[in-house]
Amino acid sequence: MERVVITGGTCLVRGTFIxxxxxxxxxxxxxxxxxISKVLKEDAEVLNAERCLVVPAxxxxxxxxxxxLLRCAVEDVPLMDWLREVWRAESRMNEKDVYTGAMLGIAEMIKSGIACFSDQYLHMDGVAKAxxxxxxxxVLGYGMIDMDDEEKRKKELKETVRFVEKWKNKQRITLTVDPHSPYTCSEELLVESIKLSQKYNLPLHIHVAETKDEVRMVKERTGKTPVKYLNDLGFFSQKVIAAHCVWVDDEELTILAKNGVSVAHCPVSNMKLGSGIARIAEMVDAGVNVCLGTDGAASNNSLSIIGEMKFAALLQKLRNVKIVRAEEVFKMATKNGYMAYGLRGGELEEGYLADITILRKGLSYTPLYNPFYSIVYSSYGFEVRDLIVDGKVLMKNCDLMTVDEERLMDEAERRGFDLIL
Ligand SMILES: [Zn+2]
Structure with a gap:
């Protein structure tokens, strides 16, 4: 039996720090x-968390x-030029590039206290290996795009099935079916995706209403707004995680809430690509499960949920509609993500997955009036001291336990320059 004990910390248990x-x-x-008794400690890896906050990861x-691997390769150019460069580099990527990029991103996420991420991309075997x-x-899904091309559609569906069959039944991997979006996927591909999701009992993960342009395109093609269109196809009969949802009207908001759709809010990416500000305050009010995502590092450029928490809270203040409280934003960054994908985590509770972050109560958390305020508004990220995932210590005293950082950086540097130049 593998045993870890965290002692002396101030732990977030059922909404209170004790x-x-x-x-x-x-x-x-x-x-x-x-x-915890001495006997149990003798046979365990013990982390002393005095002067620390212990929270769900x-x-x-x-x-x-x-x-x-592509971040900071192109910056400060108009969106279409940026996209052209990113797509050019992506078309040259192979599985080893994806593996290396995934490792780099994972190492960063571990360092910033993230225990789980949901990914949609290509060459997904590389991500799964990392x-x-x-x-x-x-949570992994192969991103399917067919652009109304029947041949491409068949290939994409086949690749999803292959990927699901290969990686099902892994302890730390959950799978999703991922049609990229209503504007890059044909109606047939969306319908086939629903069928796959039913067949394998997997959630659907899709980009929805990220930009005004996308809404216009979907309306021109289908006569409906994106959420209404997906609803009429029966998409929301399944568990769905919809990324972005920046441009949704009141009717769409009601559809999302009524069908238990989770929204992955990506505030930094939405700012960087000039997409807009999602109506998170209204979504929370309507009972939509809102969680937080970074989107890809090329449009962020970090993979820090600590950063997203602050921007999520501040952007709603900027809209001046209704304040979304720090405690609510913290929930979006933890429990709501686990809930969205059907995982029993995101809380320090007996019987829950042992995905835990230990934050040092240092300068930025002093004085500590309210830990939620400090974590959401005052974190730099360097407060993260340890990370436990699935009961294993992946970072201890800021050192990565499973990744050779220097070797990884050399490899990523080499592969990145090969792709971009
Ligand atoms: Zn995305």
Missing amino acids: KADILIEDGIIKDITKM FFNAHTHVAMT VEESGIRA
Whole structure:
């Protein structure tokens, strides 16, 4: 039995911060108590969390992790020029590039306290291998695009089936069916995706209403707004995670709430690509499960959910509609992500997945009036000291336990320049 004990920390338990010890056995939180017995500690890896906050780990609910290899390659140009360069580089990527980009992104995510991420991309075997080796948890789906081409559609569906068959039944990998979006996928591909999702009992993960242009295109083609269009196809009969949802009207908002659709809000990417500000305050009010994502590193350029929390909260203040409280934003960054993908995590609770972040109470958290305020508004990211995923310590005292950082950086540097030049 693998046992980890966290002692002396200030732990977030059922919405309140309390002093407690945490016992983890075989990847699951076994006990949260005043003090764990000496006998149990003798046979365990013990993390001393005095002067630390112990919280559920962060969840990156929407990304394309291998794009770390392309970040900062093109900046400060109009969107269409930027996209052209990114697409050019992506078309040259192979599975090894994707593996290296994924490892780079995963290493960064571990360092910023993220235990699980949801990824949609190509050459997904590369991402899955990096997940297996690094020890992180992930939700993975092959991003399908057919652009009304029947041949391409068949290939894309076949690749999804192949990927699902290859990686099902892995402890830390959850799978999704990922048609890219209503404007890059034909109606047939969307319908086939619903069928696959039913057949394998997997959630659907899709980009929806990211830009005004996209809404216009979908309306021209179908006569409907994107959410209405998907609803009429029966898309929301399945568990769905819709990324972005920046441009949704009141009718669409009601559809999302009524059907239990989760929205992956990506505030930094939406700002960088000039997409707009999602109506998160209204979504929370309507009961939509909102979680946070970074989107790909090329349009962010970080993979930090700590960063997204602050921007999510501030952007709603900028809209001046209704304040979304820090505690709510923290939930979006943790529990809501796990909920969206049907995982029992995101809370420090007995029987839950042992995905835990330990934050040092340093300069930026002083004075500590309210830990939620400090974590959401005052974090730089360097507060993250340790990360436990699935009951294993992946970062200890800021050192990565499963990744050779220097070697990885050399490899990523080499592959990145090969792709871009
Ligand atoms: Zn995306």
